[in-house]
Amino acid sequence: MMIRVLLPSTQETTMTTFNRRKVLQAVAASSTALIAGMPAIVLGQKATKWRVQTLWGAGEDTFKYFEEFADKVKVNTGGRLEIQTFAAGAVVGAFETLDAVSQNVLQGQSTYPGYWAGKEPALAVIGDFAFGYRTPEQQNRWLYERGGMDMLRKAYQRFNAYTVGATWWGVESLTSKKPIRRPEDFKGIKHRGAQGIAAETIAKMGASIVVLPGGEAYSALEKGIVDSVDWSTLSVNAKVGFFEVAKYATFPGFHSMPIQDFTVNTSAWKSLPDDVKQILDRTWREFSTTQVARIADNDKRVAEEVKKKGVELVAWSDADLTRARQIAQGVVDEWAAKGALAKQAADSQRAFLRELKLLA
Incomplete structure (x- = not known):
């Protein structure tokens, strides 16, 4: 065996249109009331700004999807958390982001955990259990129902890093x-x-x-x-x-079927207000579901095109x-x-x- 390393150069609910409109109006009203009732110190607090580098090139759809996630975080937190996104290699080398996150040069990375297998072998076992899972939903269940996310967070812990969540781009070709x-x-x-x-x-x-x-x-x-x-x-x-x-x-x-994690500097994570942490977690899960579905649809379409x-x-x-x-x-x-x-x-x-x- 030779490995040569080249360093980088639900159930759906049926609802009438009328009822949907009423629900949306109620949500909008309650949101307005909530914002109006917020203390001035919350409404006026300075935005936290994070720099996050991904494993994707700037021209790839997956990078654009991550940019959309960052935009939604800003909207969903009312501007209290802003994520500046960087394509692979834009700030540090693709194999150097974990060190940058540990040192707070970057506040986060969204990349493949297996890149750090030499530092922590558990990241290889969790990052891509090759020839195992056949769908992202299967490993998602293991992460969130069988303790896998706790193991992933523990693997990153000694690098001063905390994993917010994980997603996938599907089973690779x-x-x-x-x-x-x-x-x-x-x-x-x-x-x-x-x-x-x-x-x-x-x-x-x-x-x-x-x-x-x-x-x-x-x-x-x-x-x-x-x-x-x-x-x-x-x-x-x-x-x-x-x-x-x-x-x-x-x-x-x-x-x-590698994991794409979203892992951030531990101090940066701890400094967030609890409600922002919850919003970030929810926004990530929504992003993950959307990314998996979009890429699956793209794959089916492209299969016919390339043939x-x-x-x-x-x-x-x-x-x-x-x-x-x-x-x-x-x-x-x-x-x-x-x-x-x-x-x-x-x-x-x-x-x-x-x-x-x-x-x-």
């Missing part, structure tokens, strides 16, 4: 210059991946792993530094331009996915042995996946 239909097809492939379980699983299948920030993936694919790229979903890959230089993609989804342009969409068989899952669990064992929190996160997720009948 893999774009390649050669068809990759089964584990054996990775032999001899140079593959762009990120630190963690997914990359090491692919390495055990025979690939050489080149660790690069996602923003450098297109250039690496174009120049032949890599033969395949592990970077987000089909629609994001198309937007970046991967299919200009590669004509194969795994779809629907392949192996990896017309000569891109072959490759779906792995259940048998090959099962074999890959077995390889991945061997990698999980290796990471779980690196720390008590990593083992706890691995055992907990495996138990939940067995309940979901996704793991034997």
Whole structure:
């Protein structure tokens, strides 16, 4: 196995139109009354301003979605919290944001926890439980119902950082210059991946792993530094331009469903008023639901578009996915042995996946 690191250069409620209008009018009236009744010191308090860097390039839809989240935070807090958003590499390198958050150079990051696997192995186990979950909703349940979010926050705690929440961009597609239909097809492939379980699983299948920030993936694919790229979903890959230089993609989804966390400096978090913390948490959860749905819709649309342009969409068989899952669990064992929190996160997720009948 060779891994080479290149540092960066509900139930729906039926309601008549009349009733909806009455409810909206009531909400508006109550909100106005609430604002009118606020003490002047609250209405006039100075805005808290945060600088947050994401893992996304400025031209990607996912970066625009995060900008929309920041705009909603400002509106929902009445201007008391303003988030200035930065694309990958705008303030610090893509692999340097956690240090910047720890030191309060940035007040937050929205990125992939597995980038810091070398600092805390639990972040690899939580950040992307490769070949495990098949939908974001499944891991969301583990995070919020089975103690996963507490584990994630504990993993970040020693870096002076607090995780507000998590989201996903869905189960990733893999774009390649050669068809990759089964584990054996990775032999001899140079593959762009990120630190963690997914990359090491692919390495055990025979690939050489080149660790690069996602923003450098297109250039690496174009120049032949890599033969395949592990970077987000089909629609994001198309937007970046991967299919200009590669004509194969795994779809629907392949192996990896990384978390995109929203993690902030602990002191910055503690300094927020309790109601602003609650608004931030609620706004993030709404953003997460919306992002997942939007990207899923984009992927379905783009799948039809790229096929017309000569891109072959490759779906792995259940048998090959099962074999890959077995390889991945061997990698999980290796990471779980690196720390008590990593083992706890691995055992907990495996138990939940067995309940979901996704793991034997």
